[in-house]
Amino acid sequence: MPELPEVEIVRQSLDKKIKQKKVKKVIVRNRNLRFKIPQNFASFLENQKVIRVNRFSKYLILKLSNDSYCLLHLGMSGTVHIINKKKRSYATNASFYGSLTLPGKHNHIEIIFKNFKVVYNDPRRFGFIEIILNYKSLKKRFDHLGPEPFNSKFNLNYIFSFFKNKKKNIKNFLLDQKFVSGIGNIYASEILFSSKINPNRKAYSLKKKDCKKIIYYSKKVLNKAITEGGSSIRDFKNTSGSKGNFQKNFNVYERIGLNCKRSKCSGIIKKKIISNRSTFFCNTCQK
Numbered sequence: 001m002p003e004l005p006e007v008e009i010v011r012q013s014l015d016k017k018i019k020q021k022k023v024k025k026v027i028v029r030n031r032n033l034r035f036k037i038p039q040n041f042a043s044f045l046e047n048q049k050v051i052r053v054n055r056f057s058k059y060l061i062l063k064l065s066n067d068s069y070c071l072l073h074l075g076m077s078g079t080v081h082i083i084n085k086k087k088r089s090y091a092t093n094a095s096f097y098g099s100l101t102l103p104g105k106h107n108h109i110e111i112i113f114k115n116f117k118v119v120y121n122d123p124r125r126f127g128f129i130e131i132i133l134n135y136k137s138l139k140k141r142f143d144h145l146g147p148e149p150f151n152s153k154f155n156l157n158y159i160f161s162f163f164k165n166k167k168k169n170i171k172n173f174l175l176d177q178k179f180v181s182g183i184g185n186i187y188a189s190e191i192l193f194s195s196k197i198n199p200n201r202k203a204y205s206l207k208k209k210d211c212k213k214i215i216y217y218s219k220k221v222l223n224k225a226i227t228e229g230g231s232s233i234r235d236f237k238n239t240s241g242s243k244g245n246f247q248k249n250f251n252v253y254e255r256i257g258l259n260c261k262r263s264k265c266s267g268i269i270k271k272k273i274i275s276n277r278s279t280f281f282c283n284t285c286q287k
Helices: 004-018 041-045 135-141 156-163 170-175 185-195 208-227
Strands: 025-028 049-056 059-064 069-073 079-084 107-112 116-121 128-132 269-274 277-282
Touching (some): 004 059, 004 116, 025 041, 041 128, 069 135, 170 185, 170 277
Antiparallel strands (some): 025 107, 069 128, 107 116
């Protein structure tokens, strides 16, 4: 599933292309995504100008000229393709699991602008699109989610208080979107490695210095991933056709059996299933 850095790269790509552009036409080919697309989706979006593309957690948010919003979640396999009418090029792919070929049967939505169109493709159909009528409703839509790692609310007092008397392990907390929004399996493993914290460690056992490390490295790892264009698992590319590079910086993710990259550490990267998720960590330096 695309995590915060990959969704942010998609946001940047889309914002650059569709900001201040007017929607000419919308074609809905299949309404049956995770949640059924509203019957009035096409008429609602047509003739609206996209003011900008925002993001919260793993959600893309299109702010429209009538002060409403279009919410998009990519799910497991959702991809966004920007196709120029003249060039008919598929290299302008702003998706996490993308491809230079675009299977037409999975093209569920086309948003058509003057000289290009944005296509939403989703083979597994776990993604979804929603209409949000106003800012108040938008804020309420995210009430169940915790703060992003970049938010000032994700601070020492919040984390340390949250972990008090909690027996669940720290890896599960980093994946819990009610605790912190946007972190997925890849970056949870990388953040815990940088913090030198074992993913199976119980949350209540963490000291304040451990919590400070989690705050610091959450920001550092995610910022680095965004700077590197995200992690290209399979064929993630941005709208210029460039792949992400953060996978070259993986310290533990999918490095099972390899030596720890940390200097003066003789550990080996191990894999363990925690709550049905593959977890990677160093068996020596992560305590």
